Amino acid sequence: MGRKNAAQGALRFATRAIHVGQEPDPTTGAVTVPIYQTSTYAQIAPGVHKGYDYSRTDNPTRTALQKALASLESAKYCLAFSSGMGAETTVMLLLKQGDHIVSTRDVYGGTYRLFMRAFQDFGLRFSFVESADIGEIERAMTKRTRLVWIESPTNPLLRITDIRAAAGVAHRYGALCLVDNTFASPFFQRPLVLGADLVLHSTTKYIAGHADVVGGAICLKDRRLHERLKFLQNAAGATPSPLDCFLTLRGLKTLALRMREHENNAMRIARLLKKHPRVARVYYPGEPDHPGHKIAAAQMDGFSGMVSFEVKGGLAEARRVLGRFRLFKIAESLGGVESLVELPAIMTHASIPKEERKKAGLNEGLIRLSVGIEDAEDLLADLSRALGR
Numbered sequence: 001m002g003r004k005n006a007a008q009g010a011l012r013f014a015t016r017a018i019h020v021g022q023e024p025d026p027t028t029g030a031v032t033v034p035i036y037q038t039s040t041y042a043q044i045a046p047g048v049h050k051g052y053d054y055s056r057t058d059n060p061t062r063t064a065l066q067k068a069l070a071s072l073e074s075a076k077y078c079l080a081f082s083s084g085m086g087a088e089t090t091v092m093l094l095l096k097q098g099d100h101i102v103s104t105r106d107v108y109g110g111t112y113r114l115f116m117r118a119f120q121d122f123g124l125r126f127s128f129v130e131s132a133d134i135g136e137i138e139r140a141m142t143k144r145t146r147l148v149w150i151e152s153p154t155n156p157l158l159r160i161t162d163i164r165a166a167a168g169v170a171h172r173y174g175a176l177c178l179v180d181n182t183f184a185s186p187f188f189q190r191p192l193v194l195g196a197d198l199v200l201h202s203t204t205k206y207i208a209g210h211a212d213v214v215g216g217a218i219c220l221k222d223r224r225l226h227e228r229l230k231f232l233q234n235a236a237g238a239t240p241s242p243l244d245c246f247l248t249l250r251g252l253k254t255l256a257l258r259m260r261e262h263e264n265n266a267m268r269i270a271r272l273l274k275k276h277p278r279v280a281r282v283y284y285p286g287e288p289d290h291p292g293h294k295i296a297a298a299q300m301d302g303f304s305g306m307v308s309f310e311v312k313g314g315l316a317e318a319r320r321v322l323g324r325f326r327l328f329k330i331a332e333s334l335g336g337v338e339s340l341v342e343l344p345a346i347m348t349h350a351s352i353p354k355e356e357r358k359k360a361g362l363n364e365g366l367i368r369l370s371v372g373i374e375d376a377e378d379l380l381a382d383l384s385r386a387l388g389r
């Protein structure tokens with residue numbers, strides 16, 4: 001613990017979330033960064049402006065969000081996008097025909113779809129590996145590998161990849177290492193400090209945190225890479241609206257408070273599940289018997305708020321359990337203040353063929369919880385009721 005407090009200057013994480021990039025408005029003193037709902041900006045003379053000329057290129061509300069997020073990720077730069085997928089698409093535009101990408105096998109479903117059903121047609125080639133095993137990454141690397149795409153923890157089995165080791169392999173081959181940090185949030189994990197080149201977020205999840213806005217972000221340290229990505233962000237245009245930036249920044253202010261509660265509640269839920277006679281298996285990286293626990297404990301400041309478990313009795317029993325929840329709502333997505341429950345085999349991971357799902361260890365009785373920040377006692381009671389005594 002404590003790395004997040006030493007990362008940038010004297011100010012700690014929770015303070016930076018509230019203040020970096022968020023100085024009072026110089027003209028009015030407004031304490032909250034305004035929603036600059038404007039598409040264009042009056043110029044002093046042709047080509048002479050105050051840093052803003054068109055809102056696809058830059059907008060002051062977006063600038064505030066980008067500065068705050070860059071600080072929290074221990075980055076120099078951040079670019080905000082209209083969605084996590086918009087950020088991913090823009091990263092992929094760094095590549096060209098013939099380039100090879102090595103990716104964590106159980107990446108977010110939308111990432112897999114973008115790779116295989118969009119960018120494969122442009123001549124990019126992909127290898128999917130169990131990145132928890134660094135040897136598998138190493139064996140997949142070729143002279144054409146330009147990008148190593150890591151997700152840790154993964155969805156929904158919460159597998160952990162050693163980010164420092166993965167970045168080391170990428171760099172030995174002259175490739176970039178990207179980490180999708182959505183499940184951990186910068187409060188619990190800062191991949192740039194561990195050697196990654198790019199951090200990607202679906203800010204829709206923990207960062208915005210209130211299930212009311214879709215957004216994405218890329219954080220990085222390298223100036224030239226930032227210049228290229230900034231060019232591509234403007235060229236491709238997957239930029240967020242000023243209102244979306246405002247909502248995301250508003251959520252971000254309480255990230256530290258929320259993440260602590262998500263984790264506390266998730267820990268207690270994982271413990272209840274482990275003792276429950278109707279539960280076959282629990283997946284939570286905070287549990288000492290989780291296969292990635294040691295690495296998670298070394299590279300993260302905490303284990304976040306996602307818990308998956310398998311019920312005895314397969315799909316039919318899992319459906320019955322879901323039907324008995326009252327507080328946990330049946331929904332896709334994650335990372336908001338409210339607790340959600342879903343069946344990956346039917347919902348988030350339904351597009352993966354059954355055989356592939358099985359190979360990946362995604363059994364039909366698997367239930368995924370996004371543990372919210374309600375009172376823990378109420379959540380535990382709801383879960384006990386759903387499981388049946």
Ligand SMILES: *Cc1c(COP(=O)(O)O)cnc(C)c1O
Nearest residue numbers: 083084085108180182202204215
């Ligand atoms: C949701 C998600 C994405 C995609 O982000 P959107 O904001 O939905 O476009 C990417 N990666 C992970 C891990 C996610 O959970």
